[in-house]
Amino acid sequence: MTDADELTRRTAEFLAAHPVDGTDRLAFLRARFDAGLAWVHYPEGLGGLGAPRSLQAVVDAELEAAGAPDNDSRRNGIGLGMAAPTILKYGTEEQKQRYLRPLWTGEEVWCQLFSEPGAGSDLAALGTRAVREDGGTSRSSEAESGGDWVVNGQKVWTSGAHNARWAILIARTDPDVPKHAGITYFICDMTDPGVDVRPLRQITGEAEFNEVFLTDVRIPDSRRLGAIGDGWRVAQTTLNNERVAIGGMRLPREGGMIGPVAKTWRERPELRTHDLHQRLLKLWVESEVARLTAERLRQQLAAGQPGPEGAGMKLAFARLNQEISGLEVELRGEEGLLYDDWTLRRPELVDFTGRDTGYRYLRAKGNSIEGGTSEVLLNIVAERVLGLPAEPRTDKDVAWKDLAR
Numbered sequence: 311m312t313d314a315d316e317l318t319r320r321t322a323e324f325l326a327a328h329p330v331d332g333t334d335r336l337a338f339l340r341a342r343f344d345a346g347l348a349w350v351h352y353p354e355g356l357g358g359l360g361a362p363r364s365l366q367a368v369v370d371a372e373l374e375a376a377g378a379p380d381n382d383s384r385r386n387g388i389g390l391g392m393a394a395p396t397i398l399k400y401g402t403e404e405q406k407q408r409y410l411r412p413l414w415t416g417e418e419v420w421c422q423l424f425s426e427p428g429a430g431s432d433l434a435a436l437g438t439r440a441v442r443e444d445g446g447t448s449r450s451s452e453a454e455s456g457g458d459w460v461v462n463g464q465k466v467w468t469s470g471a472h473n474a475r476w477a478i479l480i481a482r483t484d485p486d487v488p489k490h491a492g493i494t495y496f497i498c499d500m501t502d503p504g505v506d507v508r509p510l511r512q513i514t515g516e517a518e519f520n521e522v523f524l525t526d527v528r529i530p531d532s533r534r535l536g537a538i539g540d541g542w543r544v545a546q547t548t549l550n551n552e553r554v555a556i557g558g559m560r561l562p563r564e565g566g567m568i569g570p571v572a573k574t575w576r577e578r579p580e581l582r583t584h585d586l587h588q589r590l591l592k593l594w595v596e597s598e599v600a601r602l603t604a605e606r607l608r609q610q611l612a613a614g615q616p617g618p619e620g621a622g623m624k625l626a627f628a629r630l631n632q633e634i635s636g637l638e639v640e641l642r643g644e645e646g647l648l649y650d651d652w653t654l655r656r657p658e659l660v661d662f663t664g665r666d667t668g669y670r671y672l673r674a675k676g677n678s679i680e681g682g683t684s685e686v687l688l689n690i691v692a693e694r695v696l697g698l699p700a701e702p703r704t705d706k707d708v709a710w711k712d713l714a715r
Contacts (some may be wrong), residue, residue, distance in 0.1 A: 318372060320359075340411070347369050350365050363608070386419045388474075396548045419470060421474035422468065423477045423522060423524075438479075442459055443457055443458045443460050459496065459534070461496070461529055462525060475501065478497065486709050488705075508523070512672075514673050551620075553623065554607065561604075567597075567674070570663060593637060625691070646671070648668055
């Protein structure tokens with residue numbers, strides 16, 4: 311399945327069998343998944359047709375033109391952008407069949423239980439423990455499956471945990487080996503006893519982030535992704551996809567943060583100055599370069615899994631958002647200092663372009679932290695993209711239990 315014309319024909323046949331006006335939204339999305347038109351590069355039976363990733367745009371354009379409902383992807387960005395590709399690569403057939411369909415349709419929202427108060431930038435230093443209840447060794451091979459894991463610990467900066475049914479979770483299963491080697495990757499049911507989600511109020515006044523406390527949470531071994539102790543390698547798939555999802559999203563020209571600023575510039579000539587004009591032109595060009603670079607990166611993904619190049623896109627995304635939102639505040643003058651509502655809310659999604667200037671300025675401050683800090687991403691680009699010498703790491707071969715904390 312590599313032909314755009316064939317995909318166009320299949321999409322037309324699907325629309326004829328499932329009229330947009332006569333089909334329930336959820337039923338339509340489920341049928342689209344079953345027809346292989348959800349993400350065409352996935353295998354048949356898992357929402358795809360084994361087609362090149364680049365042909366997804368063909369299907370999306372036909373469905374959009376017909377007014378078909380979408381799966382509200384912004385509401386489940388972690389599930390679609392991070393959990394799904396990880397499950398596809400490392401999950402068992404049973405796990406793929408169970409999780410991917412309701413994830414894509416939006417019936418089940420996902421969150422990410424990775425960062426901890428003592429393991430943010432140094433994620434591999436995490437201390438949340440998962441102990442096998444049956445007494446089996448934490449170093450058992452993947453073949454020795456069965457039993458439950460009991461998880462205790464704390465996670466932080468968990469976007470959307472208050473809306474999530476499932477979470478991707480990494481926990482320490484072996485403290486006697488170096489930090490990267492003793493981690494295992496799990497799927498956690500956020501409705502299970504012992505999962506406590508508490509809001510973290512941000513500078514915006516909202517609480518899209520949360521801290522999550524895990525107290526004797528039982529996770530069946532059947533919800534483990536990958537081999538025991540191989541969680542760091544599995545997590546790299548998640549993290550690489552996260553950076554692409556954040557920094558490489560598909561946007562039209564003047565999409566994203568540059569759009570509202572350009573609109574204000576055109577509609578409010580009384581706000582213009584020569585200095586602001588020069589800065590806007592520079593940021594407009596950089597935004598367009600970033601947009602086209604992201605498009606090229608997505609085309610490269612058709613040949614395989616994302617690599618460290620996504621770190622560069624995420625770096626550009628954070629810097630541009632912060633510079634553009636700062637320019638917008640200056641452009642609007644006193645208006646830019648206004649803020650709509652400081653009431654504590656727990657939103658379902660982050661909406662940069664649908665809110666006011668003050669929100670964009672404040673929320674953009676988090677872009678250089680979430681999805682990997684800019685400092686860590688600079689190291690990734692330096693070492694894994696440019697091939698520069700790695701920073702000295704004195705704890706690389708030290709058992710986690712012996713690390714200074």
